[in-house]
Amino acid sequence: MIADEMAVFARVVEMNGFTAAARKLQVPKVRVSRAVAALERALGARLLERTTRRIALTTAGRSILAHCQRVALEVEAARAALQPVAEGAQLRVAIDQGFGRLLVAPLVPRFLERFPQVTLRLINAEEVTDGAAFDVELRSDGRVAAGEVANSLGTPPMILCAAPNYLAGRALPQSPSELAQHAMLWAAAGPDSVLRLAKDGGAVTVPGTPRLVAQDLTALHAAVAAGLGIGALPEFMCRNGLAMKRLVRLLPDWEVADPVELTAVSPADRAAEPAVRSFVDFLSANIVPALAGAPEAPEAKPAVRKAS
Numbered sequence: 001m002i003a004d005e006m007a008v009f010a011r012v013v014e015m016n017g018f019t020a021a022a023r024k025l026q027v028p029k030v031r032v033s034r035a036v037a038a039l040e041r042a043l044g045a046r047l048l049e050r051t052t053r054r055i056a057l058t059t060a061g062r063s064i065l066a067h068c069q070r071v072a073l074e075v076e077a078a079r080a081a082l083q084p085v086a087e088g089a090q091l092r093v094a095i096d097q098g099f100g101r102l103l104v105a106p107l108v109p110r111f112l113e114r115f116p117q118v119t120l121r122l123i124n125a126e127e128v129t130d131g132a133a134f135d136v137e138l139r140s141d142g143r144v145a146a147g148e149v150a151n152s153l154g155t156p157p158m159i160l161c162a163a164p165n166y167l168a169g170r171a172l173p174q175s176p177s178e179l180a181q182h183a184m185l186w187a188a189a190g191p192d193s194v195l196r197l198a199k200d201g202g203a204v205t206v207p208g209t210p211r212l213v214a215q216d217l218t219a220l221h222a223a224v225a226a227g228l229g230i231g232a233l234p235e236f237m238c239r240n241g242l243a244m245k246r247l248v249r250l251l252p253d254w255e256v257a258d259p260v261e262l263t264a265v266s267p268a269d270r271a272a273e274p275a276v277r278s279f280v281d282f283l284s285a286n287i288v289p290a291l292a293g294a295p296e297a298p299e300a301k302p303a304v305r306k307a308s
């Protein structure tokens with residue numbers, strides 16, 4: 001099968017040699033050589049320049065390498081899908097204090113019930129930054145390093161909302177420019193971040209300096225609920241507050257212009273492991289529905305005065 005041959009070619013390039021690739025694949029070296037030769041015949045092009053000490057990609061080899069790497073990942077994933085999760089499998093999952101803690105942590109008991117043979121260790125994302133090994137990390141900053149595989153988990157809709165006690169006695173903003181008159185709170189990695197809102201294909205930057213910028217979404221939500229200002233928060237965090245009228249949605253015709261995409265990232269050599277694949281599939285099945293926007297609810301009508 002040409003897919004198997006493409007996967008072998010990708011492994012030869014990754015391991016920088018036929019012997020190392022054969023050892024990694026746990027097959028005889030001659031089988032690896034035959035697979036690459038068969039791929040070259042099928043494509044009608046030489047893919048590797050071989051010497052006694054090293055290999056080098058030809059122009060044709062460079063042009064198809066990315067395709068072969070993707071096929072290799074799919075082949076490994078397909079094989080892993082047919083393998084049961086081994087008893088005593090160890091899984092290290094890195095979560096941050098934002099989406100990771102909010103979305104992954106509540107799912108842990110259900111995952112362990114579904115896969116009782118897995119031993120799960122939750123680690124802080126900061127440990128990964130410091131070099132700690134991991135099997136899966138939930139990221140929202142778009143980082144995917146060389147040798148890593150990312151699976152998209154969706155994009156959380158972000159909305160503007162505030163508590164009725166903050167809005168009491170204040171004019172409701174009717175446009176993004178009027179947000180300059182309010183205390184603004186939003187999530188970001190640094191104090192120099194900006195908040196942009198989009199509508200009808202155009203985007204504007206919210207004026208003014210935010211009163212609070214926080215990476216911890218739980219702390220941000222608590223500040224909004226306490227009436228400290230208008231916050232840009234994930235919609236799924238606000239559903240209960242909106243339904244109970246403890247929060248009010250503002251500028252519903254506008255959306256946050258730069259939403260984050262959540263990804264589950266794994267080292268390439270671990271991505272196809274049954275335990276890792278099962279956990280990522282579990283996240284996809286449970287997080288994606290949670291991120292879907294809820295049906296539009298009637299807006300609360302706090303007692304506010306009109307601008308004079």
